[in-house]
Amino acid sequence: MANNVAELVFIPAPGVGHIMSTVEMAKLLVSRDQRLSINVLLINPPHPVSPLTDYIESVTKNMNEHIRFTEVARDHTPPKVDPKAFLPSFNEFIRSHCKYVRDIVANMISNQDGSRKVVGFVVDILCVSMIDVANELRVPMYVFFTSNAAFVGFNLYVDQNQHVIELSDSDREIVMPCFVNPVPMHVVRAEFLLDEELEFLVYSFRELRKAKGIMVNTFLELETHAIKSFPDTNFPPVYPVGPILNLDGVGGKADDTNVLSWLDSQPPSSVVLLCFGSMGCFNEVQVKEIAHGLERSGYRFVWSLRRPPPSEQSVEVHSDDPTVLLPDGFLERTSGVGKVIGWAPQVSLLAHEAVGGFVSHCGWNSTLESLWFGIPMAAWPMYAEQQMNAFELVVELGLAVDMKSDYLMDLFNPDANVVIVTAEEIERGIRKLMKDNEVRTKVKEISKLSRATVAEGGSSYASVGYLVQEIMSLKFVCHYY
Template sequence: MASIVAELVFIPAPGVGHIMSTVEIAKLFVNRDQRLSITVLVIQPPSSSSGPAITTYIESLSKNNINRISFIQLPQDEAPPMRDVKSFMTSFNDYIKSHQKYVRNVVAELMSQPGSGRLAGFVVDMFCTSMIDVANEFSVPTNVFFTSNAAFLGFKLFVQTLSDYQNQDVVALTNSDTEVSVPSFVKPVPTKVFWTILQTREGLDFALVFARKLREVKAIMVNTFLELETHAIESLSADVNIPKVYPVGPILNLEGSSKAVSSSLGNDDVIRWLDSQPTSSVVVLCFGSMGCFDEVQVKEIARGLELSGHRFVWSLRRPPSDETSKVPSDYEDPGVVLPEGFLERTDGIGKVIGWAPQVALLAHSAVGGFVSHCGWNSLLESLWFGVPVATWPMYAEQQMNAFEMVVELGLAVEIKLDYEKNLFFPEANTVVVGAEEIESGIRRLMEDNEVRRKVKEISEKSRAAVGEGGSSYAAVGDLIQDFIRNISLTLSE
């Protein structure tokens, strides 16, 4: 058995965050068992804005020569028009499906090479479930890597049950003002924090495509851990109509926590400034790769920070300037959008920066709070480092993440739970969060000792989960044994 190499094919969604998470779990598998070898098939994104970043990232990984992990960038089909949210939703799944032929050819070529191991299965991103059909052609099982949390996984499957089997009008429900009992949540979930995509028929159809395919896989690996989402995981495990769920997290890329990485990115002055600040005294404001605000909201954030009196590091990004790019950038001079005199008044108290080395900041002992857009990776990072969060969700499932953290688990405080940012039509963003509301949230964030205690406690549990003997460590071991069993079964046939 020791000489058998089980070959796995990983297919992440075409986004830097999804690819990074996929690479981290791939590294986890090959480091745990010498018999595993992994090929990551990279789909280029349909928009040109993030393509160069993905290519640069993959090239850097290839240079590092990660043992028993290889990368193949698939040919890029012509991207369909995705000028707005409707065209994106109707085209994205077709775009992923169009790459099935490339995956089929690459896998066939891999398996024909001398010395290759036996194909043990596919591991696909939750947005790449159409690749199940290709795995079936090779007579191997598919596992999904679900890069969000277990409660949201349960919600997606619950919505599909409502729509397909109970004939509920999910769109009307989402747009109502009520609360709904969802099996993966202990507390009723307000419809105001429902996944924003469900507000339209096109969005619901998009969600249902992926939810239905989830039920066809052998297992679902979730980037969470049992001690964090005990109820959600137990509710999923108790449902015989859901594939086996393995909590394998937190899966994090922590390499950015070193000062050397921050220095290479031009943020050494921020780290030096943090070095001179008292322990847990600084609040970090960072809103993810797509996080940016118009000038009116920027001024309210600035006023809220001044009113709070707390030290801060603020990652302030400029909204996309034209239709060709949907990605925020850095200001040459942030003073053009900040209140007059703000930078002078807060000199020595705070730092306004552009792109932020988020992991390096959260890892620093001076940081005591994090105002976040509530992307799941960001929340896991904050928990890992024991830094409490104030929630400011923007899009996708972030409102549900915020609800889970604040109301369900008591691990965060609220600035907003139902804030929503329209990425495709910025002019539609009319809600402004006022300075007083921001000040109140920051004060609670930095002064609520009970939330701080609970976050420190779950931080210790997150590290124990992935350590030898931990719950996620055991789940990964079970998955590896399952991969090896797949090889044994095919050899005995």
């Protein structure tokens, strides 16, 4: 390893998308300067997540010498994450790890020599309570925002305009600097405007203002308006560094190993992919509506279907096989036309020339993957900031068609969902997705730009260069406790 090493401490939130993006960001930084070394501190999630475990196992086996992983200890009885107040309770869960992170980093500092120096923290936006540790150790802190620039702007707006809570149940639209168009209130999830959730958003963004810089997984050509809307004063520099992608996909095996072979026999751009992220699932009524909509559309399809876990109120015995939820005879009638699988190798599917459309939950990682491969989307958001992502894709950028942009699920109790997207709406959305040539053309154009921006001479390539230059300069200014 090169002499005069500058060491960064990365702290991702314990979720598949967050850790995956963080690891790819770490790989990007060390590839740009061999004098960088990164220690990724892994916090165990509140509840075991199989895809996360698979991914961590895969990356830790195949990592270069400049990146290592350290598991963070946890209390025997850590704070519980309350689904009804997710953000503040999750923050308390993260905060309970601060003392262990402090011990790890303090030990790194005490053991460093003249050729190696800890120069900064890079923390996930959901881990901003770690700024207390950075301040105590007098180590500079950056924030890595795994979502998009428009959502950064939304949080900034809420911080400065807390009165929006009064509009949460209205049909009003609000004007935000980060969007060209007025934003309808249904795009702003009601959970964000509850007292405790709003308090956390305000707290996290006031902490974020203390950072030396904000890395955002986006690129200038995609979110030009949002990126240029950030204030020039009293706000950290924003570095668009994306698209940050794991093109190898999340670790694990597809539940149907024949799906790619089946795609090989299908015409180009003829297949609709339906995949709703690591936590996306539906109740039985909705599954049947999706099946009927697919069948009526007549399009070829690959559908990643997972059954929701039983709720506390449910007395139903849930089978491990989600296909038991499908209408009688559906699999027989669509044999040869479609494939219903469990876990999906999403990157491999989007990269396949037979796939021509993507019905998506609009998670930001999935969105960037879809744009990278030039696949238009039908927006069916579910939770977190996905409704806002869908609004940006459909209304602001014209890169997706609307399937059900105001859909909202109870992530912790899918059986309780009362909104059902009908087979007619699904059929109509799929037909529009596959026939809208204007959207398809725009997506193909942004696909080219997404690849050009990370290549030498591109805007994200330059942004990462400025960031690396600043990080390396910290080696000469850090003075610890």
